[in-house]
Amino acid sequence: MSTLLTCDSLSMRFGGLVALNQLSLAVSAGEILGLIGPNGSGKTTFFNVITGIYQASEGRVDYLGHDLARMRAQDIYRAGVTRTFQRSRLCLPLSIFDNLMIGNHRRLNHSLWFNLVRRSAFRAQFEEQYAQALALVRTFSQSLAERLFEAAGSVNMIDRRRIEICRALISQPTLLLLDEPSAGMTHEETRELMDDILIVREHMPGLAIIIIEHEMNVIERITERCIVLNYGQKICEGPYAQVAADRQVQEAYLGTE
Amino acid sequence: MAGVTVFAVLFLHAESQEEVMGLTLGAAAALLLLARFGWNALAAVSFAGHSRTGQAAVLIGVLIIAAVFYDQHFPLLMLASVLLYIVVCLGLNLQFGYAGVLNFAGAAFFGVGCYTAAVLTSHTSLPHLAVVLIGGLMAAGIGSLLILPVLRTHGHYAALVTIAFSILFRVFLEVNDTLGGPQGMKVQGMEILGWKLNDSLAFGEIEISFYANYVVLALVMAAVAFMLVRRLERSWIGLNLDAVRLDETACAAFGIDVARWKITAFTLGNFLTGLAGSVYAMMTGFVAPNSFTFGDSLILVSIVILGGLGNPWGLSVAAAIVLMLPEKLQFIQEYRLLLYAALVILILLFRPGGLMPRQVRSYLPGWKP
Known part of the structure:
Protein backbone atom coordinates (compact mmCIF):
# COMPACT_ATOMS: atom_id res chain seq x y z
CA MET A 1 0.00 0.00 0.00
CA SER A 2 1.15 3.50 -0.75
CA THR A 3 2.10 5.84 2.05
CA LEU A 4 -0.54 8.40 2.90
CA LEU A 5 0.93 10.31 5.80
CA THR A 6 4.51 10.68 6.97
CA CYS A 7 5.50 12.59 10.09
CA ASP A 8 9.10 13.56 10.29
CA SER A 9 10.54 14.49 13.70
CA LEU A 10 7.42 16.35 14.71
CA SER A 11 7.64 18.37 17.93
CA MET A 12 5.12 20.41 19.82
CA ARG A 13 6.15 22.51 22.79
CA PHE A 14 3.91 24.56 25.06
CA GLY A 15 6.39 26.84 26.80
CA GLY A 16 8.67 24.45 28.64
CA LEU A 17 6.37 21.44 28.24
CA VAL A 18 7.28 19.09 25.43
CA ALA A 19 4.01 17.44 24.36
CA LEU A 20 5.40 15.81 21.24
CA ASN A 21 9.06 14.99 21.05
CA GLN A 22 10.65 14.26 17.66
CA LEU A 23 7.81 11.96 16.63
CA SER A 24 8.20 10.16 13.32
CA LEU A 25 5.64 7.78 11.91
CA ALA A 26 4.01 6.71 8.65
CA VAL A 27 0.46 5.67 7.76
CA SER A 28 -0.46 3.77 4.59
CA ALA A 29 -3.63 4.25 2.62
CA GLY A 30 -6.38 1.94 3.87
CA GLU A 31 -4.61 1.14 7.12
CA ILE A 32 -6.05 1.25 10.64
CA LEU A 33 -3.44 2.49 13.07
CA GLY A 34 -3.95 2.45 16.82
CA LEU A 35 -2.44 5.20 18.93
CA ILE A 36 -2.13 4.26 22.59
CA GLY A 37 -0.35 5.49 25.66
CA PRO A 38 -1.01 6.86 29.13
CA ASN A 39 -2.93 10.08 29.73
CA GLY A 40 -0.89 13.12 28.78
CA SER A 41 1.38 11.18 26.48
CA GLY A 42 0.58 13.45 23.53
CA LYS A 43 -2.01 11.45 21.58
CA THR A 44 -4.65 14.15 21.30
CA THR A 45 -1.94 16.78 20.82
CA PHE A 46 -0.79 14.74 17.82
CA PHE A 47 -4.32 14.94 16.35
CA ASN A 48 -4.50 18.66 17.04
CA VAL A 49 -1.19 19.22 15.27
CA ILE A 50 -2.16 17.15 12.24
CA THR A 51 -5.54 18.89 11.91
CA GLY A 52 -4.04 22.37 12.21
CA ILE A 53 -5.61 23.30 15.54
CA TYR A 54 -2.07 23.65 16.94
CA GLN A 55 0.88 24.82 14.88
CA ALA A 56 3.77 22.37 15.24
CA SER A 57 6.94 23.79 16.77
CA GLU A 58 9.17 21.69 14.54
CA GLY A 59 9.04 19.01 11.90
CA ARG A 60 7.00 18.14 8.83
CA VAL A 61 3.79 16.21 8.22
CA ASP A 62 3.72 15.08 4.63
CA TYR A 63 0.28 14.14 3.34
CA LEU A 64 -0.21 13.61 -0.40
CA GLY A 65 2.34 16.29 -1.13
CA HIS A 66 1.00 18.83 1.40
CA ASP A 67 2.83 19.81 4.58
CA LEU A 68 -0.01 19.68 7.11
CA ALA A 69 2.16 21.27 9.80
CA ARG A 70 2.13 24.52 7.84
CA MET A 71 -1.52 24.50 6.76
CA ARG A 72 -4.65 26.07 8.25
CA ALA A 73 -7.23 23.73 9.78
CA GLN A 74 -9.82 24.46 7.13
CA ASP A 75 -7.43 23.66 4.28
CA ILE A 76 -6.42 20.42 5.95
CA TYR A 77 -10.08 19.41 6.10
CA ARG A 78 -10.50 20.27 2.43
CA ALA A 79 -7.53 18.03 1.64
CA GLY A 80 -9.51 15.13 3.13
CA VAL A 81 -8.53 14.80 6.80
CA THR A 82 -11.43 14.69 9.27
CA ARG A 83 -11.68 13.90 12.95
CA THR A 84 -13.88 13.36 15.95
CA PHE A 85 -13.23 15.02 19.28
CA GLN A 86 -12.53 13.42 22.61
CA ARG A 87 -15.27 15.49 24.19
CA SER A 88 -18.25 15.70 21.90
CA ARG A 89 -18.29 18.91 19.91
CA GLN A 172 -15.62 10.83 2.28
CA PRO A 173 -12.23 11.69 3.74
CA THR A 174 -9.01 9.86 3.00
CA LEU A 175 -7.78 10.02 6.58
CA LEU A 176 -10.07 9.74 9.60
CA LEU A 177 -8.86 10.52 13.12
CA LEU A 178 -10.95 9.00 15.91
CA ASP A 179 -10.26 10.36 19.38
CA GLU A 180 -11.50 7.82 21.94
CA PRO A 181 -14.73 6.88 20.17
CA SER A 182 -15.68 4.42 22.90
CA ALA A 183 -15.47 6.83 25.85
CA GLY A 184 -18.52 6.41 28.06
CA MET A 185 -19.87 3.36 26.24
CA THR A 186 -20.40 -0.20 27.41
CA HIS A 187 -18.41 -3.03 25.81
CA GLU A 188 -21.41 -4.10 23.79
CA GLU A 189 -22.07 -0.61 22.44
CA THR A 190 -18.42 -0.16 21.62
CA ARG A 191 -18.37 -3.42 19.71
CA GLU A 192 -21.42 -2.38 17.69
CA LEU A 193 -19.93 1.00 16.92
CA MET A 194 -16.68 -0.54 15.70
CA ASP A 195 -18.56 -3.00 13.50
CA ASP A 196 -20.46 -0.10 11.96
CA ILE A 197 -17.25 1.81 11.29
CA LEU A 198 -15.79 -1.26 9.59
CA ILE A 199 -18.91 -1.62 7.43
CA VAL A 200 -18.68 2.00 6.30
CA ARG A 201 -15.00 1.55 5.58
CA GLU A 202 -15.74 -1.23 3.11
CA HIS A 203 -17.47 1.36 0.93
CA MET A 204 -14.52 3.73 1.18
CA PRO A 205 -11.48 1.89 -0.11
CA GLY A 206 -8.28 3.68 0.76
CA LEU A 207 -9.69 5.32 3.89
CA ALA A 208 -7.00 5.26 6.54
CA ILE A 209 -7.99 5.54 10.20
CA ILE A 210 -5.90 6.55 13.18
CA ILE A 211 -7.68 5.68 16.40
CA ILE A 212 -6.85 6.76 19.95
CA GLU A 213 -8.33 4.28 22.38
CA HIS A 214 -7.99 3.06 25.93
CA GLU A 215 -10.09 -0.09 25.34
CA MET A 216 -7.41 -2.60 24.52
CA ASN A 217 -9.81 -5.17 23.07
CA VAL A 218 -10.96 -2.57 20.51
CA ILE A 219 -7.35 -1.91 19.58
CA GLU A 220 -6.63 -5.61 19.40
CA ARG A 221 -9.65 -6.31 17.23
CA ILE A 222 -9.56 -3.56 14.64
CA THR A 223 -6.04 -2.22 14.30
CA GLU A 224 -3.37 -3.65 12.08
CA ARG A 225 -0.57 -1.79 13.76
CA CYS A 226 -0.12 0.20 16.96
CA ILE A 227 2.10 3.03 18.07
CA VAL A 228 2.66 3.60 21.76
CA LEU A 229 3.43 7.10 22.98
CA ASN A 230 4.89 8.09 26.31
CA TYR A 231 5.93 11.63 27.21
CA GLY A 232 5.42 12.64 23.57
CA GLN A 233 7.84 10.02 22.30
CA LYS A 234 7.23 6.85 20.38
CA ILE A 235 8.33 3.97 22.58
CA CYS A 236 7.09 1.05 20.54
CA GLU A 237 5.50 0.18 17.19
CA GLY A 238 4.07 -2.99 15.67
CA PRO A 239 1.03 -5.30 15.69
CA TYR A 240 -0.93 -5.25 18.96
CA ALA A 241 0.27 -8.65 20.15
CA GLN A 242 3.86 -7.62 19.75
CA VAL A 243 3.34 -4.21 21.36
CA ALA A 244 1.48 -5.72 24.28
CA ALA A 245 4.33 -8.07 24.97
CA ASP A 246 6.89 -5.28 25.03
CA ARG A 247 8.42 -4.68 28.47
CA GLN A 248 8.69 -0.94 28.09
CA VAL A 249 5.03 -0.65 27.09
CA GLN A 250 3.94 -2.76 30.03
CA GLU A 251 5.84 -0.57 32.42
CA ALA A 252 4.63 2.70 30.95
CA TYR A 253 1.04 1.89 30.17
CA LEU A 254 -0.43 -1.58 30.37
CA GLY A 255 0.97 -2.43 33.75
CA THR A 256 2.97 -5.51 34.73
CA GLU A 257 1.61 -8.54 36.46
CA MET B 1 -54.55 36.45 11.96
CA ALA B 2 -57.82 38.34 11.65
CA GLY B 3 -57.91 38.62 15.42
CA VAL B 4 -54.45 40.11 15.49
CA THR B 5 -55.36 42.67 12.84
CA VAL B 6 -58.49 43.74 14.71
CA PHE B 7 -56.48 43.99 17.87
CA ALA B 8 -53.83 46.16 16.20
CA VAL B 9 -56.52 48.48 14.85
CA LEU B 10 -58.18 48.78 18.25
CA PHE B 11 -54.85 49.34 19.88
CA LEU B 12 -53.82 52.13 17.54
CA HIS B 13 -57.29 53.59 17.89
CA ALA B 14 -57.37 53.61 21.64
CA GLU B 15 -57.00 57.08 23.04
CA SER B 16 -57.28 56.87 26.77
CA GLN B 17 -54.69 55.25 28.97
CA GLU B 18 -57.31 52.95 30.49
CA GLU B 19 -58.33 51.59 27.12
CA VAL B 20 -54.71 50.91 26.17
CA MET B 21 -53.96 49.29 29.49
CA GLY B 22 -57.07 47.15 29.19
CA LEU B 23 -56.20 46.02 25.69
CA THR B 24 -52.63 45.22 26.65
CA LEU B 25 -53.67 43.16 29.64
CA GLY B 26 -56.35 41.48 27.53
CA ALA B 27 -53.81 40.48 24.90
CA ALA B 28 -51.35 39.23 27.51
CA ALA B 29 -54.10 37.16 29.13
CA ALA B 30 -55.18 35.75 25.76
CA LEU B 31 -51.59 34.78 24.95
CA LEU B 32 -51.13 33.16 28.33
CA LEU B 33 -54.32 31.17 27.82
CA LEU B 34 -53.15 30.10 24.39
CA ALA B 35 -49.82 29.02 25.80
CA ARG B 36 -51.56 27.20 28.64
CA PHE B 37 -53.45 24.99 26.21
CA GLY B 38 -50.51 24.58 23.88
CA TRP B 39 -52.34 26.31 21.08
CA ASN B 40 -49.44 28.55 20.20
CA ALA B 41 -47.37 25.48 19.37
CA LEU B 42 -50.19 24.36 17.12
CA ALA B 43 -50.28 27.79 15.52
CA ALA B 44 -46.52 27.67 14.94
CA VAL B 45 -46.80 24.28 13.26
CA SER B 46 -49.67 25.31 11.03
CA PHE B 47 -47.78 28.50 10.22
CA ALA B 48 -44.79 26.47 9.08
CA GLY B 49 -47.05 24.25 6.98
CA HIS B 50 -48.82 27.09 5.20
CA SER B 51 -46.04 29.63 5.20
CA ARG B 52 -47.17 31.17 1.89
CA THR B 53 -50.74 31.83 3.03
CA GLY B 54 -49.48 32.91 6.43
CA GLN B 55 -47.20 35.48 4.86
CA ALA B 56 -49.92 36.74 2.56
CA ALA B 57 -52.27 37.07 5.54
CA VAL B 58 -49.72 39.19 7.39
CA LEU B 59 -49.23 41.49 4.39
CA ILE B 60 -52.98 41.90 3.97
CA GLY B 61 -53.34 42.48 7.70
CA VAL B 62 -50.83 45.34 7.59
CA LEU B 63 -52.56 46.86 4.57
CA ILE B 64 -55.94 46.65 6.33
CA ILE B 65 -54.53 48.42 9.35
CA ALA B 66 -53.11 51.11 7.04
CA ALA B 67 -56.46 51.42 5.24
CA VAL B 68 -58.38 51.88 8.48
CA PHE B 69 -56.20 54.83 9.45
CA TYR B 70 -55.92 56.24 5.95
CA ASP B 71 -56.29 59.89 7.01
CA GLN B 72 -54.43 59.94 10.33
CA HIS B 73 -50.76 60.78 10.44
CA PHE B 74 -49.72 59.30 13.73
CA PRO B 75 -50.86 55.66 13.46
CA LEU B 76 -49.44 55.43 9.95
CA LEU B 77 -46.13 56.90 11.09
CA MET B 78 -46.05 54.30 13.85
CA LEU B 79 -46.81 51.53 11.42
CA ALA B 80 -44.10 52.59 8.97
CA SER B 81 -41.61 52.95 11.83
CA VAL B 82 -42.38 49.47 13.09
CA LEU B 83 -41.86 48.07 9.60
CA LEU B 84 -38.52 49.86 9.23
CA TYR B 85 -37.46 48.69 12.68
CA ILE B 86 -38.28 45.18 11.58
CA VAL B 87 -35.81 45.61 8.72
CA VAL B 88 -33.16 46.79 11.20
CA CYS B 89 -33.84 43.94 13.60
CA LEU B 90 -33.70 41.43 10.76
CA GLY B 91 -30.21 42.77 10.12
CA LEU B 92 -29.26 42.48 13.79
CA ASN B 93 -30.72 39.01 13.85
CA LEU B 94 -28.39 37.97 11.04
CA GLN B 95 -25.45 39.22 13.07
CA PHE B 96 -26.45 38.23 16.56
CA GLY B 97 -29.07 35.51 16.17
CA TYR B 98 -27.21 33.53 13.53
CA ALA B 99 -23.51 34.40 13.41
CA GLY B 100 -23.32 35.33 17.10
CA VAL B 101 -21.67 38.70 16.48
CA LEU B 102 -23.09 40.97 19.15
CA ASN B 103 -23.69 44.40 17.67
CA PHE B 104 -24.45 47.12 20.19
CA ALA B 105 -24.15 49.79 17.53
CA GLY B 106 -27.39 49.09 15.68
CA ALA B 107 -28.65 52.63 16.21
CA ALA B 108 -25.32 54.02 15.03
CA PHE B 109 -25.50 52.13 11.74
CA PHE B 110 -29.11 53.23 11.44
CA GLY B 111 -27.80 56.76 11.95
CA VAL B 112 -25.22 56.31 9.22
CA GLY B 113 -28.11 55.58 6.87
CA CYS B 114 -30.07 58.58 8.15
CA TYR B 115 -27.20 61.02 7.80
CA THR B 116 -26.27 59.69 4.38
CA ALA B 117 -29.81 60.44 3.27
CA ALA B 118 -29.68 63.90 4.88
CA VAL B 119 -26.41 64.88 3.23
CA LEU B 120 -27.18 63.41 -0.17
CA THR B 121 -30.69 64.80 -0.47
CA SER B 122 -29.67 68.33 0.53
CA HIS B 123 -26.38 68.57 -1.36
CA THR B 124 -26.84 66.43 -4.46
CA SER B 125 -29.62 65.64 -6.87
CA LEU B 126 -29.10 61.88 -6.87
CA PRO B 127 -32.27 59.87 -7.41
CA HIS B 128 -33.64 58.93 -4.01
CA LEU B 129 -33.64 55.21 -4.62
CA ALA B 130 -29.89 55.51 -5.20
CA VAL B 131 -29.63 57.52 -1.98
CA VAL B 132 -31.30 54.70 -0.06
CA LEU B 133 -28.93 52.19 -1.63
CA ILE B 134 -25.92 54.36 -0.79
CA GLY B 135 -27.25 54.68 2.76
CA GLY B 136 -27.12 50.90 3.04
CA LEU B 137 -23.70 50.71 1.44
CA MET B 138 -22.31 53.42 3.72
CA ALA B 139 -23.46 51.52 6.78
CA ALA B 140 -21.97 48.30 5.41
CA GLY B 141 -18.75 50.14 4.52
CA ILE B 142 -18.33 51.78 7.91
CA GLY B 143 -19.15 48.42 9.45
CA SER B 144 -16.26 46.88 7.55
CA LEU B 145 -13.91 49.30 9.32
CA LEU B 146 -15.12 47.75 12.56
CA ILE B 147 -14.86 44.22 11.34
CA LEU B 148 -11.12 43.90 11.95
CA PRO B 149 -11.27 44.59 15.68
CA VAL B 150 -14.49 42.54 15.90
CA LEU B 151 -12.82 39.53 14.29
CA ARG B 152 -9.75 39.79 16.49
CA THR B 153 -11.82 39.75 19.64
CA HIS B 154 -14.41 37.29 20.88
CA GLY B 155 -17.70 37.40 22.70
CA HIS B 156 -17.90 40.24 25.19
CA TYR B 157 -14.86 41.97 23.81
CA ALA B 158 -16.30 42.15 20.31
CA ALA B 159 -19.43 43.61 21.87
CA LEU B 160 -17.29 46.23 23.60
CA VAL B 161 -15.86 47.26 20.23
CA THR B 162 -19.35 47.95 18.93
CA ILE B 163 -20.33 49.80 22.10
CA ALA B 164 -17.27 52.02 21.67
CA PHE B 165 -18.25 52.70 18.08
CA SER B 166 -21.79 53.52 19.06
CA ILE B 167 -20.63 56.17 21.54
CA LEU B 168 -17.97 57.47 19.18
CA PHE B 169 -20.52 57.93 16.44
CA ARG B 170 -22.81 60.06 18.55
CA VAL B 171 -20.00 62.26 19.85
CA PHE B 172 -18.74 62.68 16.29
CA LEU B 173 -22.17 63.87 15.16
CA GLU B 174 -22.50 66.31 18.03
CA VAL B 175 -19.21 68.09 17.43
CA ASN B 176 -19.39 68.04 13.65
CA ASP B 177 -20.77 71.36 12.46
CA THR B 178 -21.12 70.43 8.79
CA LEU B 179 -23.53 67.71 9.87
CA GLY B 180 -25.53 70.18 11.92
CA GLY B 181 -23.98 69.40 15.30
CA PRO B 182 -26.45 68.69 18.09
CA GLN B 183 -29.18 70.50 16.14
CA GLY B 184 -29.25 67.87 13.44
CA MET B 185 -30.21 68.27 9.81
CA LYS B 186 -33.28 68.52 7.68
CA VAL B 187 -33.96 65.77 5.19
CA GLN B 188 -35.99 66.05 2.04
CA GLY B 189 -38.99 63.87 1.50
CA MET B 190 -38.57 60.91 -0.75
CA GLU B 191 -39.29 60.98 -4.45
CA ILE B 192 -39.28 57.85 -6.58
CA LEU B 193 -39.55 58.39 -10.35
CA GLY B 194 -41.64 61.50 -9.94
CA TRP B 195 -43.79 60.03 -7.18
CA LYS B 196 -43.43 62.39 -4.22
CA LEU B 197 -43.96 60.36 -1.09
CA ASN B 198 -44.47 63.45 1.03
CA ASP B 199 -47.54 64.63 -0.90
CA SER B 200 -50.89 63.49 0.36
CA LEU B 201 -52.98 61.61 -2.11
CA ALA B 202 -56.50 62.77 -2.75
CA PHE B 203 -59.24 60.84 -4.47
CA GLY B 204 -62.18 63.23 -4.72
CA GLU B 205 -63.28 63.85 -1.16
CA ILE B 206 -60.97 61.35 0.48
CA GLU B 207 -57.55 62.56 1.41
CA ILE B 208 -54.97 60.00 2.35
CA SER B 209 -52.14 60.83 4.73
CA PHE B 210 -48.77 60.92 2.98
CA TYR B 211 -47.44 58.46 5.55
CA ALA B 212 -49.47 55.83 3.74
CA ASN B 213 -46.87 56.06 0.96
CA TYR B 214 -44.14 55.28 3.43
CA VAL B 215 -46.13 52.43 4.91
CA VAL B 216 -46.30 50.83 1.48
CA LEU B 217 -42.60 51.41 0.84
CA ALA B 218 -41.60 50.15 4.29
CA LEU B 219 -43.86 47.13 3.89
CA VAL B 220 -42.15 46.25 0.61
CA MET B 221 -38.73 46.66 2.22
CA ALA B 222 -39.68 44.61 5.25
CA ALA B 223 -41.16 41.86 3.08
CA VAL B 224 -38.07 41.67 0.87
CA ALA B 225 -35.69 41.74 3.84
CA PHE B 226 -37.79 39.11 5.55
CA MET B 227 -37.67 36.84 2.54
CA LEU B 228 -33.94 37.38 2.19
CA VAL B 229 -33.26 36.47 5.81
CA ARG B 230 -35.56 33.45 5.66
CA ARG B 231 -33.86 32.12 2.56
CA LEU B 232 -30.47 32.74 4.08
CA GLU B 233 -31.46 30.79 7.16
CA ARG B 234 -32.80 27.92 5.09
CA SER B 235 -29.57 27.41 3.21
CA TRP B 236 -26.05 26.14 3.76
CA ILE B 237 -25.09 29.73 4.58
CA GLY B 238 -27.53 29.84 7.46
CA LEU B 239 -25.99 26.59 8.67
CA ASN B 240 -22.49 28.06 8.45
CA LEU B 241 -23.56 31.10 10.45
CA ASP B 242 -25.06 28.90 13.15
CA ALA B 243 -21.93 26.77 13.27
CA VAL B 244 -19.76 29.88 13.64
CA ARG B 245 -21.87 30.99 16.59
CA LEU B 246 -21.89 27.61 18.31
CA ASP B 247 -18.38 26.20 17.95
CA GLU B 248 -15.48 27.90 16.22
CA THR B 249 -13.07 25.00 16.78
CA ALA B 250 -15.42 22.51 15.17
CA CYS B 251 -15.87 25.00 12.34
CA ALA B 252 -12.16 25.12 11.67
CA ALA B 253 -11.93 21.33 11.75
CA PHE B 254 -14.60 21.13 9.05
CA GLY B 255 -13.37 23.86 6.79
CA ILE B 256 -15.86 26.56 7.74
CA ASP B 257 -14.16 29.93 7.35
CA VAL B 258 -15.18 31.72 10.56
CA ALA B 259 -13.99 35.14 9.41
CA ARG B 260 -15.74 34.92 6.05
CA TRP B 261 -19.13 34.16 7.55
CA LYS B 262 -18.82 36.69 10.35
CA ILE B 263 -18.01 39.34 7.76
CA THR B 264 -20.91 38.24 5.55
CA ALA B 265 -23.41 38.44 8.39
CA PHE B 266 -22.04 41.68 9.80
CA THR B 267 -21.97 43.43 6.43
CA LEU B 268 -25.37 42.22 5.26
CA GLY B 269 -26.90 43.14 8.60
CA ASN B 270 -25.44 46.64 8.55
CA PHE B 271 -26.56 47.07 4.96
CA LEU B 272 -30.17 46.34 5.92
CA THR B 273 -29.86 48.69 8.89
CA GLY B 274 -28.51 51.50 6.69
CA LEU B 275 -31.27 51.02 4.12
CA ALA B 276 -33.94 51.31 6.75
CA GLY B 277 -32.19 54.33 8.26
CA SER B 278 -32.12 56.34 5.08
CA VAL B 279 -35.82 55.75 4.41
CA TYR B 280 -36.65 56.60 8.02
CA ALA B 281 -34.77 59.90 7.75
CA MET B 282 -36.67 60.87 4.61
CA MET B 283 -39.94 59.94 6.22
CA THR B 284 -39.46 61.97 9.39
CA GLY B 285 -37.74 64.82 7.52
CA PHE B 286 -35.24 65.42 10.27
CA VAL B 287 -32.20 63.77 11.85
CA ALA B 288 -30.40 64.60 15.09
CA PRO B 289 -27.68 62.84 17.09
CA ASN B 290 -30.10 62.27 19.95
CA SER B 291 -31.93 59.57 18.02
CA PHE B 292 -28.86 57.35 17.76
CA THR B 293 -27.75 56.84 21.32
CA PHE B 294 -26.37 53.71 22.87
CA GLY B 295 -29.73 53.32 24.57
CA ASP B 296 -31.45 53.05 21.20
CA SER B 297 -29.00 50.34 20.19
CA LEU B 298 -29.88 48.48 23.37
CA ILE B 299 -33.55 48.68 22.50
CA LEU B 300 -32.82 47.12 19.11
CA VAL B 301 -30.91 44.27 20.73
CA SER B 302 -33.68 43.79 23.25
CA ILE B 303 -36.21 43.47 20.43
CA VAL B 304 -34.22 40.65 18.90
CA ILE B 305 -33.83 38.84 22.23
CA LEU B 306 -37.44 39.41 23.19
CA GLY B 307 -38.78 38.03 19.94
CA GLY B 308 -36.64 34.92 20.04
CA LEU B 309 -33.08 34.85 18.72
CA GLY B 310 -33.00 33.68 15.15
CA ASN B 311 -36.75 33.85 14.58
CA PRO B 312 -37.78 36.57 12.08
CA TRP B 313 -41.46 36.20 13.04
CA GLY B 314 -40.65 36.65 16.69
CA LEU B 315 -38.67 39.81 16.21
CA SER B 316 -41.41 41.29 14.03
CA VAL B 317 -43.92 40.84 16.84
CA ALA B 318 -41.44 42.11 19.40
CA ALA B 319 -40.66 45.19 17.30
CA ALA B 320 -44.36 46.05 17.21
CA ILE B 321 -44.72 45.59 20.97
CA VAL B 322 -41.57 47.46 21.94
CA LEU B 323 -42.26 50.42 19.66
CA MET B 324 -45.98 50.86 20.10
CA LEU B 325 -46.47 50.20 23.78
CA PRO B 326 -44.55 53.22 25.12
CA GLU B 327 -46.08 55.50 22.50
CA LYS B 328 -49.52 54.50 23.63
CA LEU B 329 -48.88 54.20 27.32
CA GLN B 330 -47.43 57.61 27.97
CA PHE B 331 -46.59 56.94 31.57
CA ILE B 332 -44.22 54.18 30.50
CA GLN B 333 -42.17 56.58 28.36
CA GLU B 334 -39.90 57.74 31.14
CA TYR B 335 -39.27 54.26 32.40
CA ARG B 336 -39.10 52.48 29.11
CA LEU B 337 -35.39 51.59 29.28
CA LEU B 338 -35.91 50.30 32.78
CA LEU B 339 -38.91 48.34 31.63
CA TYR B 340 -37.09 46.80 28.66
CA ALA B 341 -34.17 45.85 30.87
CA ALA B 342 -36.53 44.12 33.28
CA LEU B 343 -38.36 42.45 30.42
CA VAL B 344 -35.15 41.15 28.83
CA ILE B 345 -33.94 39.80 32.17
CA LEU B 346 -37.28 38.07 32.75
CA ILE B 347 -37.24 36.59 29.27
CA LEU B 348 -33.67 35.37 29.64
CA LEU B 349 -34.52 33.81 32.99
CA PHE B 350 -37.82 32.16 32.20
CA ARG B 351 -37.98 31.80 28.46
CA PRO B 352 -34.45 31.97 27.03
CA GLY B 353 -35.74 31.22 23.54
CA GLY B 354 -37.75 34.47 23.53
CA LEU B 355 -41.48 34.95 22.92
CA MET B 356 -41.34 32.76 19.82
CA PRO B 357 -38.38 30.37 20.18
CA ARG B 358 -36.66 29.35 17.01
CA GLN B 359 -37.48 25.95 15.55
CA VAL B 360 -34.99 23.48 14.11
CA ARG B 361 -34.06 24.53 10.59
CA SER B 362 -36.14 23.19 7.71
CA TYR B 363 -34.40 23.85 4.43
CA LEU B 364 -37.40 23.79 2.15
CA PRO B 365 -40.80 25.08 3.22
CA GLY B 366 -43.25 22.23 3.59
CA TRP B 367 -40.61 19.58 2.86
CA LYS B 368 -40.98 16.28 4.76
CA PRO B 369 -38.45 13.44 4.85
Missing part, protein backbone atom coordinates in the same frame (compact mmCIF):
# COMPACT_ATOMS: atom_id res chain seq x y z
CA LEU A 90 -21.68 18.77 18.24
CA CYS A 91 -23.80 21.86 17.78
CA LEU A 92 -26.55 20.68 20.10
CA PRO A 93 -29.33 23.18 19.22
CA LEU A 94 -29.02 22.31 15.53
CA SER A 95 -30.65 19.27 13.98
CA ILE A 96 -28.75 16.04 13.44
CA PHE A 97 -28.88 16.68 9.71
CA ASP A 98 -27.41 20.16 10.23
CA ASN A 99 -24.52 18.68 12.17
CA LEU A 100 -23.83 16.18 9.42
CA MET A 101 -23.86 18.95 6.83
CA ILE A 102 -21.28 20.88 8.86
CA GLY A 103 -19.04 17.87 8.28
CA ASN A 104 -19.95 17.89 4.61
CA HIS A 105 -18.85 21.50 4.13
CA ARG A 106 -16.35 20.87 1.36
CA ARG A 107 -18.94 19.26 -0.88
CA LEU A 108 -21.61 21.95 -0.62
CA ASN A 109 -22.04 25.12 -2.65
CA HIS A 110 -21.68 28.17 -0.43
CA SER A 111 -22.10 31.05 -2.86
CA LEU A 112 -24.69 33.68 -1.94
CA TRP A 113 -26.21 33.51 -5.39
CA PHE A 114 -26.70 29.75 -5.28
CA ASN A 115 -28.17 29.76 -1.79
CA LEU A 116 -30.45 32.79 -2.08
CA VAL A 117 -31.58 32.91 -5.67
CA ARG A 118 -31.16 29.53 -7.32
CA ARG A 119 -33.52 27.77 -4.96
CA SER A 120 -34.39 24.91 -7.32
CA ALA A 121 -30.69 24.07 -7.73
CA PHE A 122 -30.37 24.30 -3.97
CA ARG A 123 -33.31 21.94 -3.61
CA ALA A 124 -31.61 19.39 -5.84
CA GLN A 125 -28.37 19.57 -3.84
CA PHE A 126 -30.29 19.36 -0.59
CA GLU A 127 -32.18 16.25 -1.66
CA GLU A 128 -29.01 14.56 -2.88
CA GLN A 129 -27.25 15.30 0.41
CA TYR A 130 -30.25 14.16 2.41
CA ALA A 131 -30.25 10.79 0.65
CA GLN A 132 -26.53 10.34 1.37
CA ALA A 133 -26.85 11.38 5.00
CA LEU A 134 -29.76 9.02 5.45
CA ALA A 135 -27.86 6.09 3.96
CA LEU A 136 -24.81 6.77 6.12
CA VAL A 137 -26.72 7.15 9.39
CA ARG A 138 -28.74 3.99 8.62
CA THR A 139 -25.54 1.96 8.68
CA PHE A 140 -25.12 3.05 12.30
CA SER A 141 -28.66 3.17 13.58
CA GLN A 142 -32.08 2.92 11.99
CA SER A 143 -33.83 4.78 14.80
CA LEU A 144 -31.34 7.64 14.53
CA ALA A 145 -31.95 7.86 10.78
CA GLU A 146 -35.61 8.53 11.48
CA ARG A 147 -34.77 11.47 13.70
CA LEU A 148 -32.51 13.45 11.38
CA PHE A 149 -34.49 16.64 11.80
CA GLU A 150 -34.53 16.64 15.57
CA ALA A 151 -32.08 18.66 17.64
CA ALA A 152 -28.79 16.86 18.21
CA GLY A 153 -29.13 17.73 21.89
CA SER A 154 -32.24 15.56 22.16
CA VAL A 155 -30.46 12.23 21.65
CA ASN A 156 -28.39 10.25 24.15
CA MET A 157 -24.59 10.21 24.43
CA ILE A 158 -24.11 7.10 22.33
CA ASP A 159 -26.13 8.49 19.48
CA ARG A 160 -24.22 11.76 19.77
CA ARG A 161 -21.00 9.83 19.27
CA ARG A 162 -22.51 8.11 16.26
CA ILE A 163 -23.49 11.50 14.83
CA GLU A 164 -20.00 12.77 15.40
CA ILE A 165 -18.47 9.84 13.59
CA CYS A 166 -20.95 10.26 10.73
CA ARG A 167 -20.07 13.93 10.59
CA ALA A 168 -16.44 13.00 10.11
CA LEU A 169 -17.24 10.33 7.51
CA ILE A 170 -19.83 12.03 5.34
CA SER A 171 -17.42 14.07 3.27
